[in-house]
Amino acid sequence: MERHREVVLLLGAPGAGKGTQARFISDVLGVPHVASGDLLREHRRLGTELGRAAQAYMDRGDLVPDELVIAMVMERLDRPDAERGALLDGFPRTRPQAEALRAQLAERGGAVQAVLYLAVPEPVLIERLAGRWMCGHCQATYHEQFKPPRQPGVCDLCQAALSQRPDDRREVVANRVEVYLRDTQPLIDYYAAQGVLHRVDGHDTIERVRAALCAALGGVVHGLRRDRWHLYLRHPRAVRGNGHEAWLGRTLCGKYVDRDGNRVRGTLTEFWAASCRDCLRAVQGSPVDREAAPKAPHSSGEALGSSA
Ligand SMILES: [Zn+2]
Ligand SMILES: [Zn+2]
Incomplete structure (x- = not known):
């Protein structure tokens, strides 16, 4: 069994929406x-x-x-549920850590396969994080811009005065974001030089960010029967026994598996113009039915792009 083949890293400043997306990515890849x-x-x-x-x-x-x-981190990656890989979040933070991770993975025959960087403009990050207010009496939360109280500084529910946590003040938030971006740049340069960095626009709706993440993890491919585009996840299955379990990836909807890499490739623009209904549903939030995903060799999925 090959181990740690598909370690994916998620990078993003505070406020970039990393938490929301981490859950989705680990679900669709089936890794912790x-x-x-x-x-x-x-x-x-x-x-x-x-x-x-x-x-x-x-x-x-x-x-x-x-x-x-x-x-x-390595003790965690050595546990059985991470045999096919993992989504790493919050590590590495520095270039020496990245080099250590690379060496440790190499010892196990693995590597960092993709680095997903959720890029959000600095003013947007600050806007998302700053301006949070809380009611000290009933704990209701507000946001100056996204969820303002009817009367400034007063709780809608219990009329108590609202207060702000020191961490949520604009100048504190601006500093946190700035420090993150400054400290992370060397890491971004390091992975860009290795050709594994994918910058994904995080200043968009959740479903569009999800689709962009899938495109970064594989791409957009054309179906065989209908004129529809699917989101595609490159996610190799180890070759075992007679080799029938080998495949290179599958569509998000699970309708197709890719055995030869000879697929018709498209762009996100094409996906949005004529999307597979099930791939679309998957990025819109209905949980991906992992049981429906093809499991070679007893696969119900068709080979992609071949004449089969
Ligand atoms: Zn209140
Ligand atoms: Zn699909």
């Missing part, structure tokens, strides 16, 4: 979503050796060193 922040919390809670070591650094007010973080 591994968030480094959650891992660290899990290890500390369970009091593992790694967790205790990390805690000692944090108690001293120091940063958790890279070796510990990478050890936690």
Whole structure:
């Protein structure tokens, strides 16, 4: 069994919508979503050796060193549910971490297959994050722009005065975004140089961002029977036994599997102009039925692009 073949990284500034999209990507790829922040919390809670070591650094007010973080990430990727890969979120943050990840994956015969960068203009990020207000009495939340209270500074529900968390103040938010973008640029350059970086426009509706993410993870391909375009996920299945399980990818709707890579390719514009109904439904939010996805060799999916 080949391991860690499809490690996908998700990058995006605070406010870029990473959380919303992470769930979708891990669902459609059928791989676990591994968030480094959650891992660290899990290890500390369970009091593992790694967790205790990390805690000692944090108690001293120091940063958790890279070796510990990478050890936690690799321990997670070595668990059985990540055998076919994982979506990594929040790691790596720096170029040395990226190099360490690359070396560790290479030892296991794997690699970072794709880096998805959710790009959102800085003023939009600040607008999304700043301006949140909360009612200290009933905990109702408001947003200056997206969900303003009827009367400024007053809760609609209980008429108490609204207040703002220090973290949600505009100048604090602007600084967080700026620091993220500055610190992440070397990582973006690093992966761009390796040809695995996909910049996806995150300043769009959720369904259009989802479609763009799928296009980055594979592309847009033409169906065989109808004049429709499908979202395509490059997601190789390991060759086993007599080789019948080998395939290179499948459409999001699961109608077609790709065995020879000889598919007719299109663009997102073509997808939106004549989309497969089921692919469209999948990006619009109905959960993708993983059971419906073809499972070679007993596949109901047709070979794509071949004359079969
Ligand atoms: Zn209230
Ligand atoms: Zn489709």
